[in-house]
Amino acid sequence: MNSEYEKTQLAAESVNAIEGIMGAFPGYRRAHAKGVSYKAVFTPNGQASSLTTAPHLQTAQIPAIVRFSNVAPDPTLSDALSPAKGLAVQFQLPNGEITNIVATTVPFFISKTPESFVSFLKALRSGKNGRPNLRALVKWLTKYPESCSVFRIWKELKPPLSFAQGRYHSIHAFYFVNQEGHRQAVKYILEPEAGEAAMSNLEAAGKPEDYFEQELENRLASDMVHFRLKVQLGKETDPTDDPTKEWPKERRVLMIGRLSIQKERAAGEELLFDPTVLPEGIKCSEDQILQFRRFAYEESYRRRSRNS
Numbered sequence: 001m002n003s004e005y006e007k008t009q010l011a012a013e014s015v016n017a018i019e020g021i022m023g024a025f026p027g028y029r030r031a032h033a034k035g036v037s038y039k040a041v042f043t044p045n046g047q048a049s050s051l052t053t054a055p056h057l058q059t060a061q062i063p064a065i066v067r068f069s070n071v072a073p074d075p076t077l078s079d080a081l082s083p084a085k086g087l088a089v090q091f092q093l094p095n096g097e098i099t100n101i102v103a104t105t106v107p108f109f110i111s112k113t114p115e116s117f118v119s120f121l122k123a124l125r126s127g128k129n130g131r132p133n134l135r136a137l138v139k140w141l142t143k144y145p146e147s148c149s150v151f152r153i154w155k156e157l158k159p160p161l162s163f164a165q166g167r168y169h170s171i172h173a174f175y176f177v178n179q180e181g182h183r184q185a186v187k188y189i190l191e192p193e194a195g196e197a198a199m200s201n202l203e204a205a206g207k208p209e210d211y212f213e214q215e216l217e218n219r220l221a222s223d224m225v226h227f228r229l230k231v232q233l234g235k236e237t238d239p240t241d242d243p244t245k246e247w248p249k250e251r252r253v254l255m256i257g258r259l260s261i262q263k264e265r266a267a268g269e270e271l272l273f274d275p276t277v278l279p280e281g282i283k284c285s286e287d288q289i290l291q292f293r294r295f296a297y298e299e300s301y302r303r304r305s306r307n308s
C-alpha cells in the first residue's frame, strides 16, 4: 500500500469498519468521540536544542490547546466503559504554524500495518449477529503475530484516576534532526506532575457517567494541571517502524518542557489533531501506522464536518 490513492481508499475502509462496530455519530470524531479541550501554555527548557531545530522545543514559551478524550467512537458511552484515554496537544508556533502530539495511556498499538488494523476491526464484527468472529480473529493473529500485544491490552488496561493522572505515550517513533543534520529517534511521553495513578475497572464502573470531565473541571478551578514533556531516546537497535513494540525501559529519557493546562475551555472539537503535522527539525519515522493516521483522520474529519 504505497500510493496516496490507495491510502485514501483504505482510510475510508478503516473508518467504515470503526463505524461498523458502534455505529456512526453525526458530527463526532469516528474515534475518541467524547473529549474536552482547554487552553494551555508550553514552556520548553532548552534540553532538546542540541537534538532538534524545532521552534517550539527551544526556550520560548508558546500557547497550546489540549484535548483529553475517551477512546470510544460512541460519544454517549459512559467514561467507565472507555478505560483508555487520549491526550492531544496542538502547539501554536511563533511563525503561525502548528504541530501536534497525539498520545494515549496505552504505550503500544495492536497492529504494525494499516491492513492488519482494518482486518482486526472487521473480524470484531463479522461473527453471528455482529459478534466477534473467533475464527477470523485467530486467522488474523496467525497472519500478524506481532499483534499478540492485543492480549496485554485486555489484561492490563485500567483507567487513570483522572485525566490529569494518566501517563500518555506517542507510541510511534519520530526523528529529531539538529543543525548539523544528525538524526535521533525519539518517542514522546507526557508525564503527569500530579503523579500517575489508576483505578480498577470495577471502581470506574461506580463513577458517574461524566466523571473524568467533571473531575478535571473541578481540579482546574483551583489550579493549573501540569505535564512534563519527555522523550525516550532510541538506540540503533530499537525498532522505529513497529508501534506494537515498546523500547527497553532502561533507555535514556530526557525532560524537554512543561505543559501547563489552564481552566479556560478551548474550541477543540473543530480541530484536527494530525500527528504527522511537523515543523522543521522533526520527521516522521518509517512507521506505517503513523503515516496512515493522516488519511484516516482526514476521512473522519470530512464526515464529521458535513455532520454525517
Ligand code: HEM
Pocket: 014, 015, 028, 029, 030, 031, 032, 035, 067, 068, 069, 085, 086, 087, 088, 102, 103, 104, 109, 114, 117, 169, 170, 171, 243, 271, 272, 273, 289, 292, 293, 296, 297, 300, 301, 304
Ligand atoms: C490505523 C490506526 C488508527 C486509526 C485508523 C485511527 C483512527 C482514528 C480516528 C478516525 C480518529 C478521529 C479523528 C478526527 O476526526 O479528528 C482518531 C483519533 C484519535 N486517535 Fe487514532 N487511529 C489510529 C491509531 C492511533 C494510535 C496508534 C494512537 C496512539 C497514540 C491514536 C490515538 C488517537 C487519539 C488520542 C485521538 C483523538 C485526537 C483528538 O483529540 O482529536 N490513534 N483515531
